[in-house]
Amino acid sequence: MLKYTLKRLVNAFVVLFIITTATWFLMQLLPGSPIQNSEKLTPEQEAQVAEQYNLDEPLPVQYALYMSGLLRGDLGDSYQFGGRSVTGIILERLPVSIFLGTQAIIVGLVVGLFLGIVSALKQNSIWDSGAAFLAVLGVSVPDFVLAPLAQYWLGLKLGIFPIAFFESWWHSVLPSLVLATVVAAVIATFTRTEMLEVxxxxxxxxxxAKGLSRLAVVLRHVLRNSMIPLVTIMLPLTAALVTGVLIVETVFSIPGLGEQFVRSIFEKDFPIIMGTTILFSVFFVASYLLQDILYGIIDPRIRVAGNRE
Amino acid sequence: MATVNGEAILSVDDLRISFSTYAGEVQAVRGATFDLRRGETLAIVGESGSGKSVAARSIMRLNPESNTIVRGGEIIFEGEDLLKLSEKRMLDIRGPKIAMVFQDPMTSLDPTMRVGRQIIESLKQHLGMSGRQAAERAAELLELVGIPHAEARLKQYPHQFSGGMRQRVVIAIALACDPQVLIADEPTTALDVTIQAQILELLRELQERLGMSIVLITHDLGVVASTAHRIAVMYGGKIIETGTVREIFYTPQMPYTWGLLASIPLPTADRSQDLIPIPGTPPDATDPPKGCPFAARCPYAMRICEDEVPGYTTFSDEHRAACWLHHQMAPNVERPARITGAK
Structure with missing residues (x-):
């Protein structure tokens, strides 16, 4: 198990390196430059700014400078915010996004599992059809449609929730619910299929045949065996959530990392784009790693296969 | 093997089980009647789709709840009709009174649970044992079914066992609460021939030791010959012939049974004598024939066979068959040579 984990860990770092390099060069292909995007500057001022941020160096040098900074844990300074460090900005913005995302996952998981389990146990009943309808709706309506609809109906018309900003927990409900719909829908469909199979x-x-009650059979034998494959979809789900966070935070004007990321792309704030991309990648790669390890813990057959390696 | 002349511990009377499907109502069992006596092994023999497994599962009410329809009949065990018991009462029957061994040992154990826990589960549920008592009893059970190093084996997962060993574990689970009746649904079909013999030997030995009654479901008459006391031949959802092993093998009375016997390879038989398959396919269970289910494939079929279900003709205390050939007005038909000369 240890050897297996170490191997996965080395793989993870290779993947991260490739993502970082690819993103860095792709970013250079964006039209315009960070400096020309800002207010009109005189050529002297432009040259001065370019020099300050090493933008006057040839690309390979810039890349080398960035990577050596990265190795020392330095993500560089933002172009927009008067040289504030990217790390500082991310640390300030991240908790909001994590809060939204976690809340969405918890709500989505609870609702999705409930709907999935009920529809599997009451197959072909009205419960089942109802849950299936909700699930299709949840998967097929994109966040950027659902978010304004929620703002309009639950926010403006009914006045239950605030429609923007992040001033209290109450402000986080609507965006979290919007994010949670996809999670709940995917988990419900998946759980239903898996449970029916098991x-x-x-x-x-x-x-x-042992005379266990229906509840005991479900709790001890059905749930565990249906939950194993669920581990594998939690990853694509969190991926969907990260893209969801970009949209939802922008629509609800929530000062999280997603909103910051979208804005920095418009502003060509390279260090922030890089910093956020790296963070998201670490997040993905870590979930893959975690998934593999978890899978081994839940399913003993995989644990043994890993040992044999 | 001598017949066990005991009282019936389980009586199935005119059992009719259907499944509702998109294709219509599948009439899997269409009037099955048989008794299981104390201490005996009753083999229910039939090909795929004859309704034998459905009949067996009905005894434990394990057919899928959502689409199973009980069309009639009763299953009497300890003076009560199992078909009418509440689900809650059934929980006390399954396991401690009637237990079951399934066909495929590769899939009948929970892959994510240690073998020990799968046995202990039952002990705790029905006998109210403490964890330690149950663990000791589980080890005893594994030894009983011939698994060495029981203590260590209990902590392993099913994938660490071979097919034959897994079937032994399944048998240990079935025996956990000392059931009076064991239903073995094709217990050796998925195993290698050598392992088959071991498992059958084990069942026979356990029956002698524990005195339980066994319903052995199989399509393999070879398995039956060495293991069962009595045979019930099932076809098209009906029991078409029943008798002692000797009677069925030496004086079968129904053309379907003849066909079954003619299709067993005999190691001693003259190689030039080919196996004789039964031509055709079993009847469509969504639209069963109104007469004898075998009429369409029967080389001796008369007009009445297609129109009316034959009643049972009794040949001895144990032996009866449902076939129009035994009607007084029917022509005299000789059994095929391979069957008569089977001795």
């Missing part, structure tokens, strides 16, 4: 397995019939 319910038809011989070992579930055998568990019933």
């Amino acid at each position: 319910l038809g397995q011989d070992y579930v019939t055998l568990a019933k």
Whole structure:
């Protein structure tokens, strides 16, 4: 298990290096330059700013400078905010996004599991159809449609929730709910399929044949076996959530990392784009790693296969 | 093997089970009647789709709740009709009274649970044992079914066992609460031939030791010959012939049974004598024939066979068959040579 984990860890760093390099060069392909985007500057001022941020150096040098900074844990300074460090900005913005995302995952997981389990246990009932309808709606309506709709109906018309900004927990409800819909929908559909499959397995019939109550059979045998594959979709789900956060934060004007990221692309604030991309990548790669390890813990067959390596 | 002349511990009377499907109502069991006596092994023999597994699962009410329809009949166990018991009462029947062994040991154990816990689960549920008592009993059970190093084995997961060993674990689970009736649904079909013999030997040995009654579901008459006391041949959802092993093998009375026997390879038989398959396919369970289910494939079929279900003709205390050939007005048909000369 240790060897397996170490191997995955080395892989993770290679992946991170590739992402960082690719993003850095791709970013240079953006039309315009960070300086020309700002207010009109005289050529002397432009040259001075370019020199301050090493933008006058040839690209390979700039890349080398960036990477050596990165190795020392220095993400550079933002172009927009008078040289504030990227790390500082990220640390300031991140908690808001994490809060929204976590809240969305928890709500989505609870609602999704509930809907999925109920529709599997009451297959082809009205519960099942209802849950299926909600799930299709949740998967197919994109966040950028759902968010304004929620703002309009729940915010403006009914006046239950504030429609923008982040001043209290109450402000976080609407954006979290919008984010949670996809999570809930995907988990509900997935859980239903998995549970139905497990319910038809011989070992579930055998568990019933032992005289265990329906509840005991579901809790001890069905849930655990249906939850294993769920671990594999939590990753694409968190990925969907990160893109969701970009949109939802922008629509609701929430000062999180997503909103900052979108803005820095418009402003060509390279260090922030890089910093955020690296952070997101670390997040993805870490979830992959975690997933593999978790999978091994839940499913003993994989644990053994790992040992043999 | 001698017949066990005991009282019936389980009586299935005119059982009719259907499934509702998109294709219509599948009439899987269409009037099955048989008794299981104390201490005996009753083999229910039939090909795929004959309704034998459905009938067996009905005894434990393990057919899928959502689409199973009980069309009639009763299953009497300890003076009560199992088909009418509440689900809650059934929980006390499954396991401690009637237990079951399934066909495929590769899929009938929970892959994410240690083998020990899968046995202990049952002990705690029905016998109210403490964790330690249950663990000791589980180790005893593994030894009983011939798994060495029981203590260590209990802590392993199913994938660490071979197919034959897994089937032994499944049998240990079934035996956990000392059931009176064991239903073995094709217990050896998924195993290698050598392992098959071991498992059958184990079942026979356990029956002698524990005195339980066994319903052995199989399509393999070879398995039956060495293991069962009595045979019930099932076809098209009905029991078409029943008798002692000797009677069924030496004096079968129904053309379908003849066909079954003619299709067993005999190691001693003359190689020039080919196996004789039964032509055709079993009847469509969504639209079963109104007469004898075998009529369409029967080389001796008369007009009445297609129109009316034959009643049982009794040949001995144990032996009866449902076939129009035994009607007084039917022509005299000789059994095929391979069957008569089977001795």
